[in-house]
Amino acid sequence: MNKTFLLISLLVFICSIALAQDKKGLKVFISVDMEGLTGVVNWEEVSRDGKDYDYFRNIMAKETNAAIMGALEAGVTEIIVRDSHGSARNILPDMLIKHAKLLRDWSGSHKSMMEGIDKTFDAVVFIGYHAKAGTPDATLEHTMSGSIMDVSINGISLPEAGINALIAGYYNVPVVFLSGDLAICKQATELFGELETVAVKEGIGKAALNLHPDVAYEKIKKGVKTALSNLTKYKPYKLKPPYKMLLTLKKEELVNEKSFYPGAERTGDWELTYKSNDIMEIMKAFRWMH
Numbered sequence: 001m002n003k004t005f006l007l008i009s010l011l012v013f014i015c016s017i018a019l020a021q022d023k024k025g026l027k028v029f030i031s032v033d034m035e036g037l038t039g040v041v042n043w044e045e046v047s048r049d050g051k052d053y054d055y056f057r058n059i060m061a062k063e064t065n066a067a068i069m070g071a072l073e074a075g076v077t078e079i080i081v082r083d084s085h086g087s088a089r090n091i092l093p094d095m096l097i098k099h100a101k102l103l104r105d106w107s108g109s110h111k112s113m114m115e116g117i118d119k120t121f122d123a124v125v126f127i128g129y130h131a132k133a134g135t136p137d138a139t140l141e142h143t144m145s146g147s148i149m150d151v152s153i154n155g156i157s158l159p160e161a162g163i164n165a166l167i168a169g170y171y172n173v174p175v176v177f178l179s180g181d182l183a184i185c186k187q188a189t190e191l192f193g194e195l196e197t198v199a200v201k202e203g204i205g206k207a208a209l210n211l212h213p214d215v216a217y218e219k220i221k222k223g224v225k226t227a228l229s230n231l232t233k234y235k236p237y238k239l240k241p242p243y244k245m246l247l248t249l250k251k252e253e254l255v256n257e258k259s260f261y262p263g264a265e266r267t268g269d270w271e272l273t274y275k276s277n278d279i280m281e282i283m284k285a286f287r288w289m290h
């Protein structure tokens, strides 16, 4: 075997490794809620017994499909959709285009709306998201359940998007795109800094001015593609330890009951405090303290 042949073989070997690495596509996690979908303005529309629920579950799938198409155009090869609203059984399997796997129902773990996320993902996308409890001009604003007035970690008041971004951040995965009402787009941008957003509606008190669904789909597809084509811009959302969670609940009886969670302290008439150096312990406490 001569030296030239060896050199050529080595070059071919190196090139094939580089090509194989190039072919490895991105893996994306899409968490989908309902309150922030275009057109939705009332709880009845996102509740299984509501007259127009079937219509809006279809919008939910179509906004998700728009995100999937944007992801595919950006070269994503693996997509997990996490149904994150109510029963977590809103999107029916064949409503989604075939390139995504669908995670349905609640596992019971503290990952909740982020069930299925781990360190193998490259990016997170939020669809149909809404603002935190108490936000003015926000559609169906609340934080996780109707029992929470506010949740803050290290003095930062968080919407669901913030809690979920911290879970993704634990696995070093950045949130790169969010669609929902204008209020949550503003809250998420303020928290995460760099983030692609699409406001599909603007709250006016309890009313909302909505984009036509077809326009919303087009904007979501384009926004997701843009975000996933510029991944280096985004950083995982993290706070610095030690962590201190303050939870303000709406009912005194619940404050009393949840003060018995191991490690929880009642620090006010309506307030519970929980401290840890581990963000996932904070997430577990949050999951069981409301």
Ligand SMILES: [Zn+2]
Pocket: 033, 034, 035, 084, 085, 086
């Ligand atoms: Zn919801």
